[in-house]
Amino acid sequence: MTAKRLIKYFLKTAVTIAALAFIVKFAGNSILKQYISYGIGSCKTSPILCMEPEESIVEPKIDTAYRQTLVPQNFPKMSISVPRGFDLVQELIKKPYYKRRRTRNKAIIYLLIQEPGSFIKLYPDVKKQGVKDDYEFISRLMRAQLDRIENVTDAFFVVMKSIFIPDIGNPGTAKMIQFRTEEMKGFINYQLSKPNNYFDCNVFDSRGVFFKVYIRDIGAHLGLNDVFAIISTLKPVD
Secondary structure, rough: OOHHHHHHHHHHHHHHHHHHHHHHHHHHHHHHHHHHHHHHHHOOOHHHHHHOEOHHHHHHHOOHHHOOOEEEEEOOOOEEEEOOOEEEOOOEEEEEOOOOOOOOOOEEEEEEEOOHHHHHOOHHHHHHHOOOOOHHHHHHHHHHHHHOOOOHHHHHHHHHHHHHHHHOOOHOOOEEEEEEEOOEEEEEEEEEEEEEEEEEEEEOOOOOOOOEEEEEEOOOOOHHHHHHHHHHOOEEEO
């Protein structure tokens, strides 16, 4: 998802939230939950909407030997090292650096970077609900659950969750984790199930810069430890 598309989705969400506020005021929470379910799905059809990080990993072990096999790639706003065999997309720039026959199902890595405070600037009202920075914004989003909606703020983060988390394959086998290293912290939503693996990585560096790395791993070649090695190479480029 490009930065422009992300902002477009966020603006659409603002209109949706205004409608949700109207429903809460005149209809109540039960109708609010039904309204959202009709629009974005239920816990049965979209299990990710009723999930939260089930594990917290501190200082995951990085395979330095594997990291040395990754190919460094530089973009105007960020750099990352990735495995061979993937197309690489950041905003409107595409770098297919490993030639292969074009197929409908291609291994690809999508990249997004946002400066510190980007999410809070888009939705300043969340500060009134105790959300002090972008990391807490994403944390609330990842922990939002459809079956726990009690007010408009809860509904807002559930709707945002449905927009922000891309396709991760079979939602019934998806997992969500939280992680922290000395230099980074964030959340990974993933599915390890052949024939393909999917990883949605939401990463903050020590300065509060946000990176989103979405990996569609055709052929299921990557594991979670491999992905930790990949995202450990993320850096903003001034």
